[in-house]
Amino acid sequence: MSVPGRHLPSRVYLILGVVCSAALAAVAWKGRTYYALPVPERPLHEAHSALRSSGLLGLPFGIAGYALIILNLGYLLRRGYVHWKWMGSLRAWMSFHVFTGIVGALLVLLHSAFLARSPMGIIASVSLWIVVLTGIVGRFIYAHVPRSVQGQELELSELTRELEEKRRALLEKGVGVQAAQGAAPTPHRGVAAALTAMVEGDRAAAREYEELSRMVMASPELAAAAGEILPLAKRFVKEKQWLSRYEELRDLMGLWRFFHRWFAIVMLAVALCHVLVATGLGGLRTGMP
């Protein structure tokens, strides 16, 4: 049985993500007078040679964005095919997936110079932003799907066992908590209702944890062991919520995955065509603006 501690890789990617996004936002702000111009007037701007898609900055932005989006798929390899422990936990790879997805998309936005003119460019940009937006919603649902501390999805039997182990461990430390109910059958309600139920579940878990921690801190013997009891209690209330909505959460994740996956496939296919056209036929060889 394990209880989560602070997750260093997620913090590192979060900090890196914020720093990179801020740097890219600064570039966009600095070039605002250029990006705001209509296409025919752009070549007259002094920043045109740097900021146009094939420019001194615009092109490296595109290459780096594309590379990050390809690297982004490393999460899928780690999840499905590569099970070496030294490669880090799935949780760390998920943080990498989010980091590369968001920073990659921002780089592509700067590479496009905030314009998508060709039909292929429009399809690739729209799919990319749908993938990023569904990704953000999905990351929220992902956090609610039963997982081990390392990030592997838990089967119902594993989750039930984990919960029971935590209940016993808490009891041994002198904290009696109610045994969890089994998984409820999937209620057939809409996505919005399921998401709302998820938020309510978070609130219920936070309330239960607050009550438990108040009780622990009120007793001198328990308070002395609070450092061990409270992380256990936190994980216990979270897993209890997971168990009570087990099927609904897994169904929601499955439905969401369908959209994220298919828009990702469309975006990657169109982006690949765009790269082939640009390097073979487009401005990079002909030197067009």
Ligand code: HEM
């Ligand atoms: C922009 C490039 C991105 C691409 C190409 C991409 C692609 C994918 C693909 C193909 C999957 C697998 C879906 C499946 O299981 O069938 C996936 C999973 C996922 N992605 Fe993304 N994604 C991107 C960005 C993002 C971003 C920005 C986020 C969050 C902010 C995100 C969050 C997720 C989550 C939560 C999963 C589910 C993982 C799991 O259940 O194991 N993605 N992504």
